[in-house]
Amino acid sequence: MRSILLSSIFLLIFSGSCLAILDAFTDGLDLGGYSLPRSVNNYELHDSCLIELRKQMNLEKHASLVYKQMAFHFGSIKMARPGFSKIFEHHSTEEHEHSNKFIKYIDLRGATIGSFNITMPHKTSWSKALEAVEDAIELEHFVTNEIIRIHRIAEKTCKDVHLMNFLENDFIEEQISSINKLMKLATLLRSVGGNDGGYGEYLIDRDFFNGKLSLDEL
Numbered sequence: 001m002r003s004i005l006l007s008s009i010f011l012l013i014f015s016g017s018c019l020a021i022l023d024a025f026t027d028g029l030d031l032g033g034y035s036l037p038r039s040v041n042n043y044e045l046h047d048s049c050l051i052e053l054r055k056q057m058n059l060e061k062h063a064s065l066v067y068k069q070m071a072f073h074f075g076s077i078k079m080a081r082p083g084f085s086k087i088f089e090h091h092s093t094e095e096h097e098h099s100n101k102f103i104k105y106i107d108l109r110g111a112t113i114g115s116f117n118i119t120m121p122h123k124t125s126w127s128k129a130l131e132a133v134e135d136a137i138e139l140e141h142f143v144t145n146e147i148i149r150i151h152r153i154a155e156k157t158c159k160d161v162h163l164m165n166f167l168e169n170d171f172i173e174e175q176i177s178s179i180n181k182l183m184k185l186a187t188l189l190r191s192v193g194g195n196d197g198g199y200g201e202y203l204i205d206r207d208f209f210n211g212k213l214s215l216d217e218l
């Protein structure tokens with residue numbers, strides 16, 4: 001009789017503490033409907049970050065179109081620079097893939113991309129390769145600054161470690177290296193008299209076209 005009483009008391013205390021532990025876990029959560037308050041839900045993108053990711057998705061596609069415009073221009077009968085055309089075509093494909101990465105990321109985090117809003121390239125003609133490379137450097141600087149700005153918003157406003165990690169691993173590294181390569185190409189063009197196009201530019205174009213020179217080797 002005494003032992004039954006003792007074990008009942010024990011059971012009461014035990015289940016009581018279990019409930020207390022459960023309470024601590026479920027505090028603020030509605031497990032029935034799987035809805036969590038904003039402060040605990042780290043899967044859903046913060047609105048400020050979703051807006052920035054959509055903007056970046058459009059900006060990368062804009063960059064892809066700018067490079068496509070350059071690729072066409074340098075490959076055309078006006079310029080006859082197939083090597084530079086190839087380089088810019090490659091950049092255009094890369095930027096298209098960057099835009100796709102943002103699209104996939106928005107989906108991964110359960111949000112929607114909304115409708116596209118892509119700024120069209122305003123320039124269609126470059127008198128020499130150096131001019132286009134300088135424009136490319138300016139564009140890449142802008143894109144890099146935007147990514148770093150989003151990273152700061154992800155840290156300060158959204159407190160989103162996953163997004164910060166995505167931007168660091170998939171973009172910041174590549175942006176820095178891409179600016180470095182383009183700046184070296186601009187230096188090379190200047191040093192061979194590329195300021196007025198001409199023979200130096202022709203030689204570099206040949207090397208790009210024949211695969212004797214690639215941006216990665218600069």
Ligand SMILES: *[C@@H]1O[C@H](CO)[C@@H](O)[C@H](O)[C@H]1NC(C)=O
Pocket residue numbers: 117
């Ligand atoms: C489209 O993008 C431009 C430039 O970023 C912006 O000013 C404009 O408000 C956007 N339009 C829509 C419908 O989102």
Ligand SMILES: [Fe+2]
Pocket residue numbers: 060063094095098143
């Ligand atoms: Fe990009």
